[in-house]
Amino acid sequence: MQSYTDCIPCFVRQAHDALRQVTKDDEALVHRTLQRVMREAAEFPLSETPPVMAQITHRIIREETGNPDPYAEIKAESTRLALELAEEARGVIKASINPFQMALRFSIAGNIMDFALTTKWSQLALDSFIEDTCFQALEKKPVEQLRAAVKNARSILVLGDNAGETVFDKLLIEQLGDAEIFYAVKGAPVINDATLADAEAAGLDTVAKLVENGSDAPGTILDDCSDAFRQLFNEADLVIAKGQANYESLSSCSRPLFFLTRVKCPVIGRDLGEPVGSWVVKEHVVESRNVQGQKSMSDLGPKGALS
């Protein structure tokens, strides 16, 4: 997904929010850093995806502040809160007549832990987390498409999003059957995206093979990822991409996959054709074309999940 002018105020706001994680009173530091971010934002081409600008922004912030992980505390707190809710959620999934769908719901619900949009907790949202998760509207058809794809896949790559959300992704992975599961995390801290340490703190290493993507961008900017990760991305029977930034960075990618996200941003909502507040399971279909350099569905082999 390209960037839009609506993203520009958000770039600056997000930079300021991140800086406030590092310092409440060093205005000179915040100012100097915002100045660099604005100079970059002024030259940023809208043809690039928003995570590209976020990557630039958070590199500047880490460099200027000397803080390698401004959201470390928020990430630890997110994981702690999510772990507190996890046992109850697992019970709800187990008791459900449709455990796969219920686990899928919790995985999307966990996407509330997104501090790219706000740095404020909503205790209210957490209090009603379990109930909201059970009753939120969710389109049935793509859920069944994903269930079928899971059944057909021998290998599944889940592209993680935020720390804390990871805890609920574990509940989903527990419902994915016998496939070999890979769980991708960022190669280095950016916003509150999960890194290897965050995924381990959520216990994901007990249910999936953890894979660093080699990038410090939110979402998955394939060109910025490691060769090993790209190979896995291309070869996995099924890819499940979590969160808005993965949608932003992969909505035009040349392999089929499934997006799971809450719609929290009106620009992404418009691009997805879904209103803010909705929960989305969306199959990304790639037309099979025998154009050189264009990945064909058949390249995925006989078990290409979506063929």
Added chain:
Amino acid sequence: MQSYTDCIPCFVRQAHDALRQVTKDDEALVHRTLQRVMREAAEFPLSETPPVMAQITHRIIREETGNPDPYAEIKAESTRLALELAEEARGVIKASINPFQMALRFSIAGNIMDFALTTKWSQLALDSFIEDTCFQALEKKPVEQLRAAVKNARSILVLGDNAGETVFDKLLIEQLGDAEIFYAVKGAPVINDATLADAEAAGLDTVAKLVENGSDAPGTILDDCSDAFRQLFNEADLVIAKGQANYESLSSCSRPLFFLTRVKCPVIGRDLGEPVGSWVVKEHVVESRNVQGQKSMSDLGPKGALS
């Protein structure tokens, strides 16, 4: 009041909001204009007041879009809505045991019509406008100080703020007794601030002498105003400054005056020492010092309202 780094995301957001008044779909125009605004914002010294940046921003927007008054429609609609409420409000004032205080309340209440902060109407807020105005907490002491200052003044200058709000300022002016009343408007359109035409549409010309301040900045940047306006500002027995931008631009000025505003921004709230949501009547006291070039209270003459 100086600018803070918290103002910077708001500068960019406000520019984008203003551009959206002009075009919903010309992304190239919006982008080009935001790029110029960000380049200026990156170099903007925080020692300047926020209205200085707003002036720069809205000049760029008018120049790039070729639209001399992006908020023209919003201003006309604000005035229309305010006029619909005005007769009921006048009745409430007339029936009140304290018509001056009630009129003052409506003048502050009218400051809801501020599109520097949002471009969305809150119909809910308008529905309960009269009732909220009657029951909103308002500190008594500064109201009585202002009442005394009004009684002692032969000439009163009201510094207007937004179109629409003007309608309620008229209700206040009707309670200011026999003093000669001047009502200052902007010299040219900026955001939804009232210009001469907007004040006339509100009927203010029937109760006050309308004065253009010669500036296209929000608030009152004295150095940017006309000589004639500055003279009036310095010589009026009493100055009543409406709205946040007047506070931002005059909080360090060298003459005494009264600020009347809703606190809608946390940065201004912190500077004022009042929480967001509160309504403020605040006397700006200037210590009398016989420093050359520093205006002394005694310069205001024997009727200096606050001496």
